[in-house]
Amino acid sequence: xxxxxxxxxxxxxxxxxxxxxxxxxxxxxxxxxxxxxxxxxxxxxxxxxxxxxxxxxxxxxxxxxxxxxxxxxxxxxxxxxxxxxxxxxxxxxxxxxxxxxxxxxxxxxxxxxxxxxxxxxxxxxxxxxxxxxxxxxxxxxxxxxxxxxxxxxxxxxxxxxxxxxxxxxxxxxxxxxxxxxxxxxxxxxxxxxxxxxxxxxxxxxxxxxxxxxxxxxxxxxxxxxxxxxxxxxxxxxxxxxxxxxxxxxxxxxxxxxxxxxxxxxxxxxxxxxxxxxxxxxxxxxxxxxxxxxxxxxxxxxxxxxxxxxxxxxxxxxxxxxxxxxxxxxxxxxxxxxxxxxxxxxxxxxxxxxxxxxxxxxxxxxxxxxxxx
Numbered sequence: 560x561x562x563x564x565x566x567x568x569x570x571x572x573x574x575x576x577x578x579x580x581x582x583x584x585x586x587x588x589x590x591x592x593x594x595x596x597x598x599x600x601x602x603x604x605x606x607x608x609x610x611x612x613x614x615x616x617x618x619x620x621x622x623x624x625x626x627x628x629x630x631x632x633x634x635x636x637x638x639x640x641x642x643x644x645x646x647x648x649x650x651x652x653x654x655x656x657x658x659x660x661x662x663x664x665x666x667x668x669x670x671x672x673x674x675x676x677x678x679x680x681x682x683x684x685x686x687x688x689x690x691x692x693x694x695x696x697x698x699x700x701x702x703x704x705x706x707x708x709x710x711x712x713x714x715x716x717x718x719x720x721x722x723x724x725x726x727x728x729x730x731x732x733x734x735x736x737x738x739x740x741x742x743x744x745x746x747x748x749x750x751x752x753x754x755x756x757x758x759x760x761x762x763x764x765x766x767x768x769x770x771x772x773x774x775x776x777x778x779x780x781x782x783x784x785x786x787x788x789x790x791x792x793x794x795x796x797x798x799x800x801x802x803x804x805x806x807x808x809x810x811x812x813x814x815x816x817x818x819x820x821x822x823x824x825x826x827x828x829x830x831x832x833x834x835x836x837x838x839x840x841x842x843x844x845x846x847x848x849x850x851x852x853x854x855x856x857x858x859x860x861x862x863x864x865x866x867x868x869x870x871x872x873x874x875x876x877x878x879x880x881x882x883x884x885x886x887x888x889x890x891x892x893x894x895x896x897x898x899x900x901x902x903x904x905x906x907x908x909x910x911x912x913x914x915x916x917x918x919x920x921x922x923x924x925x926x927x928x929x930x931x
Contacts, residue, residue, distance in 0.1 A: 652813045656719035659826045661810040662712060663770045666914045667732075672713040672720070674728020678916075683739045685920060690746050692925035693909075700899070702864075703906045706740075707784050708733050708750040709870040711913040712765045712772070715755045733913045751783035758795060763828035768820045769807030773829045775800060777873020784874070788906060790859060790881050798834040805829050837880045847872055851887040853879035864904030866890045866929075870912045882906075890918065896929050 649655065652665040662668065670676035678686070694704040713720065714731060730738070737750045755764055755776065764776035772780065778795050785792055806827045811820040820827075843852040847869060853876075863882040865871060871878075871887055879885040886902050888894040890911075899907070911918055922929050 649814050653810050654720065654724070656716075656721065658719065658767075659820070659823055660716065660719040660767050661769075661820075662720060663810060663914070665813075667917075668711050668713050668770075668914045669724060671711055671731050671733065671913055672717050672724065673726055674731050677728065677730070677732055677735050678739075682920060683736065686736065687740055687744050687746070689923035689926070690740070690919070691744055692923055693929070694746060696925040697899075697907050700903075702899075702904055703788075704747065705784070705787055705906070705908045706746055706748040707780075707908055707910040708737070708748065708916070709772070709780060709868075709910060709912040710750065710752045710755055712770055714752055714913060715759050715764060715776075731913070732916060736916060736919075747787060749784050749787050751780050754779050754783050762795070762800070762830070766807040766829065767827040768811040768817075769809050771807050771809070771870060772873050773807075774803075774832045774873060775830045777870075778832045778835075778877055780870075781874035781877035784878065784908065785881055792835055792877070792881065795832070798832050800830040800832055803829040803831045832877075835877060835880065837876075840876065840880045845875075848889060849893045850889065851875050851879075851885070853885040855880055855883060855885075857881050857883055859883065861905035862886070862902065863906045863908065864899065864902050865908040865910055866894050867910045868912050868915065871910050894929070896924060896927055899924070 652663065654662045654664045654669065656662055667676055690706060697704045710733070717726065733750055737748055740746045740748050758764060758779060762775045763773065764779065765772045775795060778798065782792050782794070804824070806824060806829050808817045808820060811817045838855040838857040840853060840855045843854060845851055857880060859881055860883045863878065863885045865878070865887040867887050867889060868891065875887060886904065888898060909922065
């Protein structure tokens with residue numbers, strides 16, 4: 560190859576490297592998209608920063624999240640996997656089941672369903688001891704304690720998974736824990752799996768494209784918890800369920816395919832649940848990242864304090880309608896044990912979704928290791 564030919568190749572190579580970024584800067588407003596894959600956008604790190612040794616990793620993370628046309632390329636790749644190659648696992652976070660049902664695989668959901676991640680006897684004993692200690696700590700304050708475990712989507716709709724994901728063990732980790740607590744402690748625990756399974760064919764209880772239950776699933780879970788707390792509300796078949804267009808898409812976003820699945824919304828289902836007594840419910844603060852705070856004219860004057868994750872959002876309105884005052888802090892980064900003294904609740908509920916049961920290994924109010 561002569562010098563002119565080599566120079567031409569070099570110029571073409573340089574254009575391939577530089578042209579996409581030049582086009583991006585010139586027209587990025589037209590191509591800009593929301594943060595994909597449920598990732599949080601980051602700012603460019605400053606050099607040298609507090610620790611110059613961290614700069615390379617921080618810059619690499621920033622660059623990877625801000626590559627030109629990143630969102631469009633991820634969408635194209637995911638569409639090829641889903642539509643062209645019929646892949647069932649597009650990335651390490653999402654598994655595609657039958658009838659466009661999506662399932663989460665980045666945490667322990669699949670292992671929970673298979674029953675391959677059971678607690679050791681030592682872990683069960685530790686969790687039980689810490690829950691008993693927490694119960695006793697609250698009892699000294701005159702506060703009831705209840706543990707609520709929200710079932711994973713897979714536990715209710717596992718038949719939508721491929722046969723290769725079918726359950727291998729007789730018990731899931733949640734069932735193992737509930738059985739242990741019932742046999743070895745007097746902890747009040749609610750795990751409404753049987754209640755959910757009873758209605759799984761009558762209603763879609765979880766969003767197809769999201770990890771969470773919808774309003775119907777949340778109502779069934781709230782009713783089970785209220786029953787344990789001595790409050791009776793009608794079963795869901797006595798409610799009015801109005802189909803609603805809203806749907807969750809956290810799993811679809813993990814593949815950057817929310818728009819694709821929005822077009823398939825008829826396969827999904829959400830409801831507005833009405834017919835129960837709202838007791839003039841007032842929302843004081845509704846912020847999923849921090850706290851959900853309510854006041855109502857409910858005849859039950861007890862104050863409910865519920866440490867929660869995002870699953871409690873589907874239960875919040877139903878629960879809060881049945882207590883005079885309700886305070887629901889998020890356990891991840893907001894709840895602190897000092898809030899118990901500030902709120903002085905009559906009822907303390909610890910709500911944890913099934914896939915995050917590991918949280919119970921570090922939760923102990925008596926040791927001051929809860930939310931501090």
